[in-house]
Amino acid sequence: MNPVNYLYLASLLFTIGAAGVLIRRNAIVVFMCVELMLNACNLALVAFSRMHGNLDGQIIAFFTMVVAAAEVVVGLAIIVSLFRSRHSASVDDASLMKL
Amino acid sequence: MSASAAVAVHSLWTTAAEPAADRIGAPAIEYAQLAPTLIVVGAAVVGVLLEAFVPRRARYHAQVFLTVVALAAAFAAVVALAAGGHATTKAGIVAMGAIAVDGPALFLQGTILLTSMVAVFTFAERRLDPAHHGHRVDSFAAEAAAVPGSDQEKAAVKAGFTTTEVFPLVLFAVGGMLVFPAANDLLTLFIALEVFSLPLYLLCAVARRKRLMSQEAAVKYFLLGAFSSAFLLFGVALMYGFAGSVSYARIADVVDGSVADITPALAGTMGNDVLLLIGFAMVLMGLLFKVGAVPFHMWTPDVYQGAPTPVTGFMAAATKVAAFGAMLRLLYVVLPGLRWDWRPVMWGVAIVTMLAGAIVAITQTDIKRLLAYSSIAHAGFILAGVIAATPDGVSSVLFYLGAYSFVTVGAFAVVTLVRDAGGEATHLSQWAGLGRRSPLVAAVFAVFLLAFAGIPLTSGFSGKFAVFKAAAEGGAGTLVVIGVLSSAIAAFFYIRVIVLMFFSEPKPEGPTVAVPSPLTMTTIAVGVAVTLALGVAPQYFLDLAGQAGVFVR
Numbered sequence: 221m222n223p224v225n226y227l228y229l230a231s232l233l234f235t236i237g238a239a240g241v242l243i244r245r246n247a248i249v250v251f252m253c254v255e256l257m258l259n260a261c262n263l264a265l266v267a268f269s270r271m272h273g274n275l276d277g278q279i280i281a282f283f284t285m286v287v288a289a290a291e292v293v294v295g296l297a298i299i300v301s302l303f304r305s306r307h308s309a310s311v312d313d314a315s316l317m318k319l
Numbered sequence: 320m321s322a323s324a325a326v327a328v329h330s331l332w333t334t335a336a337e338p339a340a341d342r343i344g345a346p347a348i349e350y351a352q353l354a355p356t357l358i359v360v361g362a363a364v365v366g367v368l369l370e371a372f373v374p375r376r377a378r379y380h381a382q383v384f385l386t387v388v389a390l391a392a393a394f395a396a397v398v399a400l401a402a403g404g405h406a407t408t409k410a411g412i413v414a415m416g417a418i419a420v421d422g423p424a425l426f427l428q429g430t431i432l433l434t435s436m437v438a439v440f441t442f443a444e445r446r447l448d449p450a451h452h453g454h455r456v457d458s459f460a461a462e463a464a465a466v467p468g469s470d471q472e473k474a475a476v477k478a479g480f481t482t483t484e485v486f487p488l489v490l491f492a493v494g495g496m497l498v499f500p501a502a503n504d505l506l507t508l509f510i511a512l513e514v515f516s517l518p519l520y521l522l523c524a525v526a527r528r529k530r531l532m533s534q535e536a537a538v539k540y541f542l543l544g545a546f547s548s549a550f551l552l553f554g555v556a557l558m559y560g561f562a563g564s565v566s567y568a569r570i571a572d573v574v575d576g577s578v579a580d581i582t583p584a585l586a587g588t589m590g591n592d593v594l595l596l597i598g599f600a601m602v603l604m605g606l607l608f609k610v611g612a613v614p615f616h617m618w619t620p621d622v623y624q625g626a627p628t629p630v631t632g633f634m635a636a637a638t639k640v641a642a643f644g645a646m647l648r649l650l651y652v653v654l655p656g657l658r659w660d661w662r663p664v665m666w667g668v669a670i671v672t673m674l675a676g677a678i679v680a681i682t683q684t685d686i687k688r689l690l691a692y693s694s695i696a697h698a699g700f701i702l703a704g705v706i707a708a709t710p711d712g713v714s715s716v717l718f719y720l721g722a723y724s725f726v727t728v729g730a731f732a733v734v735t736l737v738r739d740a741g742g743e744a745t746h747l748s749q750w751a752g753l754g755r756r757s758p759l760v761a762a763v764f765a766v767f768l769l770a771f772a773g774i775p776l777t778s779g780f781s782g783k784f785a786v787f788k789a790a791a792e793g794g795a796g797t798l799v800v801i802g803v804l805s806s807a808i809a810a811f812f813y814i815r816v817i818v819l820m821f822f823s824e825p826k827p828e829g830p831t832v833a834v835p836s837p838l839t840m841t842t843i844a845v846g847v848a849v850t851l852a853l854g855v856a857p858q859y860f861l862d863l864a865g866q867a868g869v870f871v872r
Contacts, residue, residue, distance in 0.1 A: 227560070234553055241546050250542055257549035261556050268560035272584045276565055277556070280506050284552060287513045291545055294517045298524050298541050302534045304466045311542065314535040317621045317688075 226267035234260035247299045247309040258288045349413040352405060352420045354396040355428055356501075360494040362389030366487030375480070379457075382486035383443045387436060389490060393497075394432040401425045401867075410871040416566055417507045419648070422867030424501035426717050427644040431637050434724040435493045437845050438633035440838040441732045442485055447833040448527070448742075454479030458627045458735070459525045460533075467530040482525050488518040489633065496637050500644020505555040505565040505602070508645060512551065512605070515641065516544050519634055526627040528742030536625025543608070543618045551605025557598025561588050567653045568872050574656040599654060599661070606649070609642035610698045613672040620683075623691035628743060631687060632731030635694050636724035643701055643720055647713060650705065652870050658708055665706050669798060673699030673805040681812045686734055686745045689812065690727075693771055696809050697723055703802050704786035707793030714868035715785035718861055722770075722778035722853045729846020730767040732839055736760055737830050744830035750816065752825025757832040761820045763847055770850045772813040773806050778853030785861060 233256060240253030262281040269277025303309045350357065366385055373381050400420065403409065410421035418424075445455040459482040462475035495515025502508040524537030559565050562573040563585045572578045573589050581589075588594060608615040623631050654661060676696030683689040701723075704716040737744050737753065737760070744750070754761035770777035783806065787799045853860055 230556075234549075237549070238546075241542070247538060247542065251545070254542070254545040254549055257546075258552060261549065261552040264553065264556040265559065268556060268563075268588075271560070271588065272563040273582065274563060276506075276563075277559055280509075280555070280559070280565065283506060283510060287510065290513065290517060294520055295541055295545065298520060298534070298537045301464065301524060302538050305531060305534060311538070314538055316532050316535055317624050 223267045223270045226270075227264055230260045230264035230267065232260075233257075233263065245310050245312050247302065247311050250311060251295050251299065255288060255292070258284055346415045348415075349420075352400065352411075352413045353418065354400070355393040355432070356418075356494055356497045358393040358396060359389055359432075359490055359497060362386070363487045363490035363494060366490055370484055370487065378483045379443075379445075379481060382483045383439070386439050386486045386490055390432050390436040390439065390493065394429060394436070397425055397429045397432060401429070406867055407869070410869070412503055412568075412871060416568075417504055418498065418501045419503040419567075419871050420501065421871035422869050423644060423647060423713060423717060426864060426867035427500040427640055427720065428497050430717075430721045430724060431493060431496050431640050434636045434640065434728055435489065435496075435633060437725070437842045438629065438636065438728050439486070439489060440842045441629040441632060441728075441735060442489065444629070444735065444835055444839045446836040447735060447738060447839075452477050452479065454481075456527060457481060458527055458629050459485050460527050460530060463525040485522060485525065485630075488522055491515075492518040492522070492633075493637070496641035499641040500648060502645060502648070503567050505558060505567075505570075508602075508649075509548070509552055509555055511645075512548055512609070515638070516548065516609075519630075519638070520544060522630045522634075523622060523626040526625075526630075529625070532625040533627060534625075536622045539625075540618055540622040547605050547608035547615065550601045550608075554598045554601025554603075554605065557594050558602065559598075561591065561594040561598060563588065567648070571653050571656065571872065574654060595657070596660065599657065600664075602649065603646070603661070603664075606642055606646045607668065610639055610646070610701075611695050612668050612698045612702060613675045613695065614668075616672070616675070616695045616698075619695055620688045620691040623694070624685060624687045624745070628687070628731050628735045632728045635690070635731065636727040639694070639698065639701075639727075640720045640724050643705070643716060647705060647716060648870060651708070651713065652872055655708070662706055662708065665702060666795070666798060669699050669702035669706060670801050671699075672696070672702060673802055674808075677805040677808040677812075680809065683812075684747050686747055686750060686816075687731075689747070689816070690730060690734075693809065693813075694727065696805060697771070699805070700783060700786055700802055703790040703795065703798050706795050706798065707789040709789060709793045710868050711785075711789040711865075712793055713870070714861070714864040715782075715789040717864040717867060718853075718857070719782035719786050721860065721864070722782040722849070725846050725849040726767050726770045726778060729843050729850065730764065730771070732842040732846065733760060733764045733767065735839065736833050736835060738833050739830040747816065747819065749826070749830050751819050751823040752829065753832070754821035755825050756829070760832050763843055765817045765820065766847055766850060768813040768817055770854070772810040774810075776851070776854045778850045778857070781853055781857035781861070785857075 237253045237257035241250050244250050262284050265277040265281045369381050405420050406422040406425045412419050445457045448456045461480045465472035492515045495511045498511035502511050520541040523540050524534050526533035562570040611619040676692050680692035701719050704712050770779035773779040773783040791799045
């Protein structure tokens with residue numbers, strides 16, 4: 221199968237993720253959409269790696285997974301602490317600092 | 320793809336077993352050239368171990384000692400490298416092509432290390448708040464995991480817990496920041512970005528006072544930061560797709576069309592400018608987010624306001640230095656061939672950033688938000704120097720970053736001193752008449768504000784002059800005119816704060832100025848000293864930045 225098709229899929233997934241970040245209101249769902257974007261990046265990297273016939277892209281995909289895991293640790297810690305003090309994970313409710 | 324090419328590709332992950340064992344060579348790592356980063360990251364790891372093994376009473380002192388010593392040692396290593404000629408004649412690429420050790424990298428690493436050291440002094444400050452239950456407290460939550468106002472939190476405060484984890488977190492962030500401006504391939508760039516961002520997200524969340532605001536700031540910073548780094552990563556993927564490599568030098572060659580070994584796949588992708596332009600735009604987006612340039616600035620005011628003030632000072636100064644360093648290297652090393660594409664875009668970004676930062680700042684009523692918008696305007700001024708695309712442009716940006724970071728750390732250190740019963744008094748109305756009540760603190764803050772405004776005899780003037788001169792010589796005259804105009808707008812609200820402090824009556828129930836320990840005093844004194852030194856006699860440092868202004872490729 222032509223690897224270019226995977227790039228179209230990656231762009232589509234990335235766009236869905238980005239749209240989700242902008243549209244959804246729950247911090248956890250927003251965060252999951254970011255993870256979807258990172259996975260779209262991985263797919264694009266691996267597809268490009270296949271096209272170019274070198275392994276750089278696959279290596280970067282591994283690094284991305286590690287970064288995504290680290291981000292989950294930090295992100296969930298922050299979101300859970302916010303949820304525990306407000307009983308809501310909505311990003312709209314978090315507006316103490318509006319002018 | 321043809322059948323033979325497919326076979327060649329498959330042979331990459333299906334290979335004969337015997338020769339594989341001796342074909343993977345160990346990477347050659349130049350430990351001496353990487354010493355600054357290794358010292359800081361190593362100390363951060365030791366700091367985590369201290370958290371595990373040192374008794375709670377001794378942790379604060381152990382952590383502060385370790386952090387300051389590590390930052391000083393790393394700075395000494397940077398100076399030794401620069402003195403050894405690694406900034407000029409012996410500049411080179413180390414760690415298998417991942418890191419560049421050259422003038423801009425060493426200059427920015429030195430700046431980041433010095434700024435973080437004075438910022439760490441404000442982290443360690445424990446005399447501003449009255450002691451709780453006989454325990455001296457700093458700016459960080461007794462137990463960040465406890466719900467604000469809960470019994471668990473009260474118990475933690477009573478037991479005298481402190482979040483000494485902030486010191487290893489700062490060291491990890493500094494480690495990432497040291498790598499960021501020196502990154503010589505896109506993978507290192509991305510990893511360094513995450514390494515310094517993740518600790519900063521956490522640091523934002525651990526304020527002792529106003530904890531809900533602090534947590535909110537952390538969530539905003541985290542979600543938007545993760546969003547922008549996903550964009551950066553997709554840009555990395557597209558640029559990798561374009562050039563078949565993530566190495567800066569290789570991408571630059573492919574952009575120029577001067578590669579010798581063109582494979583069929585590379586011939587296909589390097590003709591596709593869409594990959595390059597979109598990829599580059601997305602990487603640039605990630606970097607512009609980190610420096611807080613309009614239209615990627617929305618997080619700046621909220622995060623600066625909500626984060627604990629020592630963290631804000633550290634973040635405002637050091638992140639900007641690191642991110643502008645990475646941006647300079649990307650634009651000057653990888654994409655000089657695309658100058659005619661990126662300069663108009665950056666023109667637009669710089670103009671909007673300068674004007675929006677200066678104009679919106681006028682309407683602010685909170686001192687931390689005011690400084691946040693001022694930092695946005697300053698990002699615009701620095702972008703003007705970046706756009707110059709000349710050697711003078713590089714050195715003027717280096718100088719500006721050095722000058723600006725000390726002013727910022729000093730200004731936020733002063734903000735920590737002005738307090739009322741609820742913690743820091745950040746509303747501007749509470750600062751009225753401060754000059755009558757504590758002339759020294761108000762005078763020091765006035766010096767920082769004048770430096771932000773770019774009044775002569777302060778570092779802000781020398782920096783702005785250097786940047787605008789480079790921009791004008793680089794053919795960006797219009798940009799300079801707009802820059803000077805927005806400096807004038809910005810000067811209005813800086814002067815307004817000075818007038819408020821010195822020429823209005825203090826309120827009877829106004830805030831008090833806490834007497835800090837020598838730690839914060841050192842931070843503020845260093846800030847004032849650097850501000851005045853770079854303002855009165857900038858030539859030595861301009862020469863230093865000028866010598867450091869050449870990138871290695």
